[in-house]
Amino acid sequence: MTSKLLNVALHVDENMAFGVSRDENIPTPGDGELLIETRFSGANPADIKHATHLGIYPTRLGYDFFGKVLEAPPGSSFKVGDNVAGYTPTGVGRPAKYGTHQSYLVCPENMAYSVPENLPPDHAACLTVVAMTAADALYNLFKFPLPGDSTSSSSGSTPRPLLIWGASTSVGICAVQFAKASGVFPILVSASPGRHALLSELGATHCFDYKSPSVIEDIQIVLQNYQFDGVPYAFDAVGSLSGLGSAQMVASCSSKDAILVSVVVQKDPRFVMPLATTNEDVTLKIANIPHPIVIPARKEDHQRAWSALQWAVEHYGSRFRLVSVEVFQGRAKDALEELKVLADKGRGFGKLALMHPLV
Ligand SMILES: NC(=O)c1ccc[n+]([C@@H]2O[C@H](COP(=O)([O-])OP(=O)(O)OC[C@H]3O[C@@H](n4cnc5c(N)ncnc54)[C@H](OP(=O)(O)O)[C@@H]3O)[C@@H](O)[C@H]2O)c1
Structure with missing residues (x-):
């Protein structure tokens, strides 16, 4: 050079x-x-x-x-x-x-x-972190079938409700599209009302306003129509701390044995966090904790999330996009x-x- x-x-x-x-x-x-x-x-x-x-x-x-x-x-x-x-x-x-x-x-x-040609350069530059985070949540923590797996096309017949709180975050936008491609049904999302039409087009089946005072009750009514007491797969795609906090809103809608996922670390031990980079150990230093923390690699999980990313790249512009x-x-x-x-x-x-x- x-x-x-x-x-x-x-x-x-x-x-x-x-x-x-x-x-x-x-x-x-x-x-x-x-x-x-x-x-x-x-x-x-x-x-x-x-x-x-x-x-x-x-x-x-x-x-x-x-x-x-x-x-x-x-x-x-x-x-x-x-x-x-x-x-x-x-x-x-x-x-x-x-x-x-x-x-x-x-x-x-x-x-x-x-x-590939179907993926514009500026979009390609923004895709990997958010798509890998959404893919880790859906395919490794919730263990949904990958898009294109034989089980994903038939899985729509048995309801297994997924709630994505803050579906208009970039991580949420990816999660909605992966969920649809994997045959997850129904897909409940929270977002500002102005985004509901877009999210329905991307795959959401029921949209709720996260600022509505009746949002939790509204979600529970829909779940009851599917004979569910609470949502079994609950994803906080925001990690917001304002008000009650988006993770606790998600927890309020969930069933007793739900898998609870949040994009940021939560004090509530029921939550697990997806990670964009699971291919290698990640060492972090957190304030007030004297020693570094190591998040161990999950190499097989990385491969699974990477295959989902490659599916998104291949179908970019038709079945997947950053809006x-x-x-x-x-x-x-x-x-x-x-x-x-x-x-x-x-x-x-x-x-x-x-x-x-x-x-
Ligand atoms: N764990 C990891 O490896 C990892 C990787 C990437 C990102 N993250 C985390 O994931 C989160 C999302 O990141 P992002 O870049 O995808 O976000 P983003 O695109 O910047 O999110 C913007 C959107 O957030 C929504 N929003 C804001 N406050 C909300 C609330 N209280 N409830 C519901 N929706 C709310 C708004 O939706 P409306 O327009 O509908 O109001 C807004 O359009 C961040 O906390 C980020 O740090 C974690």
Whole structure:
């Protein structure tokens, strides 16, 4: 690699200060890794929160990407010039090379895939983290059949209600579409009323307003019509702490032996959390806990979620989609502000992709 290339990157330093770097350091791939020229990187709340809440700093920011392969290892299934997307590893001690909000990034080959024509580059850059999180919930924690499994087409005949709370989060949008593709029925969702038509089109069978004072009662009435006392599969796709908290709203609608899933860690021990990256152990440092915590890898689960992601990629635009992807093009320091807003207050509906190189 020539040293004349400029790498513009968003980073967090050893004092947990966020900033922009501009240098000629093009990352070096290790064994089994690709060097990629970033075209788009996808924004997630985790880009900032993993530093501030989970001790993952110093590092360069970002997990999701779309780009072009510049170097592939010998024997790789990828070649120079391929368009690829995917995501990169997380955890305390994360090397700077894995940050995706930079002009050049490194990705392990087994966390990347070739992008077909039906998947637009900016959408590809935003897909992997949220689709893998939804897939871990549906296929590993709830153990629904994968789309295309022989059981998934026939499974609509026996009701097994699924509740997705906050179905218009990007994780929720993916979960609704996976659930439909797997023949899950009925699919109950909560969202703002303005999103109900969209969610019905994507596969929801019953939509509720999460702000309605009668929302829990309304959900229970529908469940009783299916002869269920409470929902057996309950997914909090928001992780909101406001009011009672979205997880407790979900728990209030669930049956005694329900599987309860929330996208963020819950104090209530009945909840389990899906993870976007289950292929390797993940080490985290949490405030007030003196020692690092290791979340062990679930390699078979990773493969199952990855197959669901590949189904979504293959059927993108027909049976699966991210509904809204906004593209940011401009100054690196403004892009960093966008990430901070996303982590602090959220940006509302849809995904944000950063176009590279940032200025
Ligand atoms: N565990 C993991 O590996 C993992 C991975 C990715 C994300 N996450 C977490 O998953 C959550 C969702 O992330 P995301 O990026 O998909 O979200 P997002 O796309 O930013 O979500 C935006 C949407 O959230 C909905 N919302 C906000 N407050 C709500 C509430 N109290 N009840 C119901 N819906 C509410 C709004 O829906 P309406 O428009 O309908 O009002 C809004 O459109 C975050 O907490 C994130 O940190 C976890």
